[in-house]
Amino acid sequence: MSWVRVRGFGCFVAEFGSGDRTIVLIHGWCSDSTDWVDQISAFAGDARVVTLDLRGHGHSERTASGYGSVDLAEDVIAVLDHLGLSDNHLVGHSLGGIIADLVAVRRPDLVRSVLLIDPAYGQPEEWEGRVRAIIGDPASADSAERAAVAADLEPEIHNSVTAARRTRRRLQALALGPEVVWQTFAGMWCGEDAPGLRPQTERAIRERRRPTLCIYAHEPTYTWESHLVDVLGLDTRVELWTGVTHFLHQDDPKQFNDVASAWFEANQAARGAR
Numbered sequence: 001m002s003w004v005r006v007r008g009f010g011c012f013v014a015e016f017g018s019g020d021r022t023i024v025l026i027h028g029w030c031s032d033s034t035d036w037v038d039q040i041s042a043f044a045g046d047a048r049v050v051t052l053d054l055r056g057h058g059h060s061e062r063t064a065s066g067y068g069s070v071d072l073a074e075d076v077i078a079v080l081d082h083l084g085l086s087d088n089h090l091v092g093h094s095l096g097g098i099i100a101d102l103v104a105v106r107r108p109d110l111v112r113s114v115l116l117i118d119p120a121y122g123q124p125e126e127w128e129g130r131v132r133a134i135i136g137d138p139a140s141a142d143s144a145e146r147a148a149v150a151a152d153l154e155p156e157i158h159n160s161v162t163a164a165r166r167t168r169r170r171l172q173a174l175a176l177g178p179e180v181v182w183q184t185f186a187g188m189w190c191g192e193d194a195p196g197l198r199p200q201t202e203r204a205i206r207e208r209r210r211p212t213l214c215i216y217a218h219e220p221t222y223t224w225e226s227h228l229v230d231v232l233g234l235d236t237r238v239e240l241w242t243g244v245t246h247f248l249h250q251d252d253p254k255q256f257n258d259v260a261s262a263w264f265e266a267n268q269a270a271r272g273a274r
Contacts, residue, residue, distance in 0.1 A: 003059075006078035007066070012059035013052045013079060017044025021112075021268050022085055025051045026076060028094030028120070029184055030151040030173045032058025035093065038253035043261070050088075052079055054099075056180035067183035069095065069195045073102035080110050089264050093117040093249065095188060097214075098195050105207045113267035114212040115260055118246050120188055121201040122221040128197065131189045138182045147181035148173040165247065202228060205236070211267050212236040215259070217244045 003010040014033060023043050025036045033051035043049050053060040054072050066075075076099055080088065089112050092100030097119025104111040134150050137143070151173035173181050188196035195204060205228060214236065216222035222240040229236040241248055249256040 003061075004079050004082050006082055007075055009055055009061040009063050009066070009075075011052055011055065011061075011075060011079055013050065013083070016040050016049045016051075017047055019047040021046075021089060021264055022048045022050060022087070023089045023091060023264065024076075024080070024085070025049065026090065026092040026096035026099050027051075027054065027057070028092075028096045029188070030057075030169060030176060030181060031093075032172065034058070035247075035250070039091070039249060039257060039260070042253070042257040043264075047264070050083070050085065052076065054096075054184075056184070057176060062177075062180060064179075065183070067180065068187035069098045070102060070193075071187070072184075073099045073106065076103050077107050077110065080107075086110050087112045089113045089115070089267065091115045091117070091260065092119065094120045094246065095184065097121065098188060101204055101208075101212070102195060104210045104212070105204050108209045111210045113263065114208075114210055115263055116212065116214045117249050117256075118217045119214060119221075121196045121204075122198055122224055123189060123196055123201075125197055125199070128189050128191075128194070131185065135182050135186060138178055143178040143182070144174060147176075147178040150185065151181065165250070198224070205229065205234070206232060208234055208236060210235075211270070213263050214238045215248065215256075216240045217246055217248050 002013055004013050025039060027033060027035045032053045036051055040049050055066055055075050056062045086109060088110055090100040090103060097116035098121045100114050100116060104114045136146065148170040151169045188194060194200060214225060219240060222238060226238045229238060244251045
């Protein structure tokens with residue numbers, strides 16, 4: 001475990017296991033590397049597993065700015081370059097899904113395959129107005145508490161989550177502080193270049209050059225991306241899992257880990273045969 005200094009901040013990085021393949025796990029908004037405990041234990045037996053805390057999250061240093069999704073993707077690229085890691089299997093959840101997709105598009109030389117867990121991208125453009133309404137005045141006296149409430153992930157959007165998980169999310173958001181929470185939140189969906197909005201997501205999807213598996217718990221975005229990748233004929237597999245929440249890799253770790261392991265194995269073998 002170490003702190004890697006890149007792009008003006010100390011990024012907390014942890015490595016587990018060893019093997020012929022490297023798996024990089026990228027957590028979501030208001031989360032940190034501890035979200036991956038079930039995956040680390042499952043994958044580290046025959047792979048090198050790398051986790052990192054995004055800028056301002058977990059044990060990584062906070063900065064005054066730099067929380068846009070593109071900035072966070074550049075942070076991940078800088079960490080991978082610093083560690084000399086290439087040909088990685090990227091796994092990203094929610095915001096981490098946006099980041100993993102951007103890393104693969106911007107630096108395909110670093111990527112062997114991509115696995116996205118209910119990615120936060122592909123939202124219709126009117127989503128931005130809703131996000132701005134949720135943020136309100138970031139400097140208000142109740143900003144920290146409102147940020148914690150927003151981090152619960154509203155059930156009507158992301159399916160229901162357990163009370164314990166929602167409490168954990170609130171604690172994580174309170175620890176981060178409203179500055180980090182709101183800047184990261186806005187960075188996904190606010191502004192004409194926000195990668196979480198549908199036009200920018202479509203642009204990134206069209207530029208994919210690596211095998212990609214997207215597993216959704218959210219049907220509208222699943223339907224939209226399924227149609228798009230079919231029309232474009234991309235090397236992307238899109239699945240919709242039912243009876244799971246936005247944190248589907250935590251709902252049934254064995255099911256997710258089995259699917260992910262098979263994905264890594266198939267793409268490791270496919271690249272090796274070229």
